Amino acid sequence: MIVEAVGENGLLIRFGEEMDEALTPYILHVRNAIAAQLGHWVTDLIPAYTTLLCLYDVRKVDFRRMRNAVQAVVNEAADPASDIDGTGRLVELPVYYAAEVGADLQAVAQRAELSIEETIERHSQRTYRVFAMGFSPGFAFMGSVDPHIATPRKDTPRDRVPAGSVGIANRQTAVYPSVSPGGWNLIGRCPYRLFSMDTLSLLQTGDRVRFRPIDRDAFLDAGGEL
């Protein structure tokens, strides 16, 4: 593992180069160890696909001391005897898959040479892992999408993607927590609120996520908006 300085108050820990589901629990294990042992110096810990960005308070610690401390935690956490729980929390999200809420569902199916039903099945039969959070509050980057329905981002992003929209970008999938611009291929909509100021983010890095297809009535009953 490489620990490198980024700017005057950050350390970036690199765990690998390739997207790999097995890496996420390991990154979170190190994240937890740093939070537990160096929490008094840390201001933010941002896990992503293969990295952990550790931001620290320069009023309390300098680079050298912080790097040595982080390196020690990393070395200890790299001990093969450490007990890493790779399962993560399982979250089920209902999704109404339909053209009226998924403007690109037809196009994704056509590109994959599958029927709409088969496309929905391919998307909803997998258990995804949250690799990273970002883009907007509560936005979870999940993977990996079945290669048959993996579809590149749209050339021209939409100015306004409705909240709850479920999208695909290459082998990643996500639910838009709020109305925002976006270039992902929209295939359905989830009635849940993925981010609120009271409960914050429904999803966190490391969670496992399954999508459960629901019909129009169930979507509306659950508070979904068309």
Added chain:
Amino acid sequence: MTTLRVTKPGLRATLQDEGRQHSQHLGLAPGGVADLHAWHWANKLLDNPPHGACVEVLLGQFEAIAEGSLSIAVTGASTQACINGEAVGNWQTHHLSKGDRLTLTETKSGLINYIAVSGGWQGDTFCNSRSMTPREGLAGFTVIGEDTTLTAAREAGHPKRFVPAHFIPDYTSPLVLRVVPSYQYHCFDNAAKAAFTQQLYAVSDRIDRMGYRLSGPALDVPNIQLLSEGIALGAVQVPADGQPIVLLNDRQTIGGYPKIGTVAALDCSKLSQRGPGTDVRFAFADLADIQGERMIFEAFFAQTGWTDDGKLIWR
């Protein structure tokens, strides 16, 4: 409680403190003051806690009415502050009585002013911060609007104080942004690194609290596929068009464009006071130098205090 009613927020006014901590992993931008220097001085003039929230006004043209007795300080950009139409100076404390009207004209140099009140502005917090991040549209944490009422922690009661002249910056002076090599620095070829530091860049008109897009000769961008990674304040992202973007407080928390390094936080503060068309240069710098300077800066504001006759001394 004493309040200030904003009647004209200008182009954009927000409440800013140090920003949110421990929430970037949820995708929340940290937010926080754009110019640490002017913000710290505004709080210092009023003996406020170092994390006190100030009003951050973009491009002046701000107007507000005191609904009680308030001690305030205005720092930052060159604007003409007036109380009931009478010109008063920036970088000093002022007293407002009930009904007094505070106005700021357009800025002449610099973009941002801070208005501090004794004890700091109060109000709701979200993730332990009062910082507003307009882009995220969080209810109550977007912008200060017309008729927003701001609440002061304390009534007036501070002596007249001035920031010593040599601490008042000239926002028109040439700006060199010091960059600590980091992230994908090693992936940029030597010609790109040389061009980055030898050429002049101009601040474009695509600037906001999220980031500053600069324009100049395009850099050769390394041909690498990156997975998104956490972004620190000041990260210099170079997208396919080769034009660098300095990422600031309301930045996205992760990103996948190549980054050549990270601008010193105090230089990000200086950049935030520069408008479109301003020339800037980049220079690579040593981490220890940048960090040492920042630590002294923070220690200065933490360790100094005012004497009874208005002098600032180390405690």
